[in-house]
Amino acid sequence: MDKSVRPAVLQAISSIRERYFEPITLADLASEVFVSRFHFSRMFADATGVTPGRFLTAVRLFEAKRLLLTTSLNVSDIVCSVGYSSVGTFTSRFSRAVGMTPTQYREPQVAELLVAISPTLRRLPPLRTLRAAGRNCASLQSGTGELAIQLDLPSGSAPADTLVGLFADPVPQCGPVAFTGMANVHSAELTINGAPAGQWTAIAVAQHQPGAAGPRFSIAYSTVHVAPHGRSATRIALRAPAPTDAPIAITLASKQSPFTQRMLADARPHLRAVA
Template sequence: MIRPAVLTAIKLIQDRYFEPLTLDELASEVFISRFHFSRMFAETTGVTPGRFLTAVRLFEAKRLLLTTSLNVSDIVCSVGYSSVGTFTSRFSRAVGMTPTQYREPQVAELLVAISPHYQRVPPLSALRGAGRNCASLRAGTGTLALQLDLPAGLPAADVLVGLFADPVPQCGPVAFSGAGAMYSGELRLTGVPAGSWTAIAVARHRVVGAAGSWFSIGYSTAQVAAHGLSTGRVELRPPAPTDAPIAITLASRQSPFSQRMLAMQRPALRAVA
């Protein structure tokens, strides 16, 4: 059961992310001590209040970069940062490209987004153009077979699975794979670096006769060996209000897909901080 205090705090973050919110303010709004609130929030959402707030701010910054012509300084102010330099450094470090580079067409084309108000999975034809790896040069030798348990009663779905170093990723996965018209079953990821990763699966269920699509999402920890076959399982469910928003692109300055695009424009691009 989701605790009402956590839902209230999440609603406050979503409504006031552009303000200089602090942990003490959030705790006082739900009448809980700072220590108890922080522990309760992390137990419910999997991340601290501060990381949830950062996820909301970066999600909104990405949305504005991709869907508006606002300049970066206006976006900085609208998502709760006071310094363009600080925002640019944090954004570049987290995302792997500068805010200006994030406006390249391929970023939007290969965007994966899940939030309470917006869900998107790129078409599988676009994913094939992205290559095997994205956002990382850490090509590995492991193979991961993931059993995906999709929600019962929903139609087949286009499914995308990525492996991330962070449970709330801001840049692309170290490896990914996708499948169309899939029910529950196995999906394999190859070229995976050895280590412990967060597997995130997103499914878009196409409902005949309905406007739009239904989405489901699932998280799990995957241990991948350097060689041979590793296994794991992800159980998908409808998005929940306690899920931190995710917006990652499979286009990257480091991937073969985006290197071709960037080669023609390199003189005009700034280096990532």
Template structure:
């Protein structure tokens, strides 16, 4: 199989005209808690404290929050703290101990253990390596896609092909990231990924990926806006899977994440235009 990502350029794009499907409203109490998490994660807040602040039992609060946001309040807090820590590691000269205090962990040891288990490297290694150049991040005020062009995937015997069409408003071009991860809220490395420059809404992006069930993250920079979407996909050996996603601007209730692409040399992305 040919190890490269292929973008088949189309002359028109129906996806550019598709309206975004309506999303169920988030309860006011959940929205207030999400905003409180983003504002106060450095204070060491807990899910139990947040439930008490909205005057409901912790069990009921957790159930309603999970239904509205997609993850438990505890997991949302951990995701916010981890992304904040990554941002500080990459953009500041603060010591690890200072970062621990900034993001609300109780000790350097507990932070280092959780960070290493979740990300796959220590905080010190994260800061020292070329992580900043390989980063995809979708979080309030922290939006990034990697600069590299090409498809990155591990050598594997059981490979399939995924073709994805990403729709976004307007008729302009965008830089599009497609990444497959082994967890719903990615924090480590992508299983496979590609970055395509100058893609148009609805262009099929096709790449080889290992067989398995994966969570797909798509992010795009388009005309000064940052758009994203997530889904799941099953890829079977020597088979072709298809997925269509409509991108939208991230919302405060989206679970934040910051992950990286692999460092194996990328093959060149090819572009073909059809009439």
């Protein structure tokens, strides 16, 4: 993106993050940075990969998830605090996007298996989760494809616990259709088995060990194609999170997933809330 327009996009993102609970409109954001709505929408999408409206929705849903997991506020209070005026409308939109109702999202396994990347909250599931995923990836959809991913961590970074998932949406709100993870790796090849055929957004997240000069967390987004049979391959280079990244909060928990049931059986005595 042209450096001359970057400050305008960053200013708009800052406004969204600070005022997401207000009734912000596209016209409001465009007027703040003194450009037309059409030009603003185009340069915002060029910088972030999504429209201003989708970025705002991502921020609101992220904050709703955070409040559900970290506070005892009732749902109606959370609805008001993230910019929605109707509990019914919010519940319908949340359930459709996330695959769970707000009440179900408060179940302990959701927090235990949470992946979150934002300026205020960054976490991966525990090491045992990543080790289990590496041994036996649990696809939430049945698939016959196999995707080999060469992961390149940032130069100079420490080894990391890494998770890679395939998503239908570039800003996902629900769990991946397939995923795998590995603990304490540097640049390495991971394989996702049982991946559904088609085009997906691969999102890789790494939590690096402390002590190195590189980033503590790194992330990557890549469009990948999975063949219906046989082995597909791709290469993904991770980087430090950027201000233009929409926040992500997805859980690997799913009542239909055998992976979740296995993790619950292993981890139930040690479940903890997200800090």
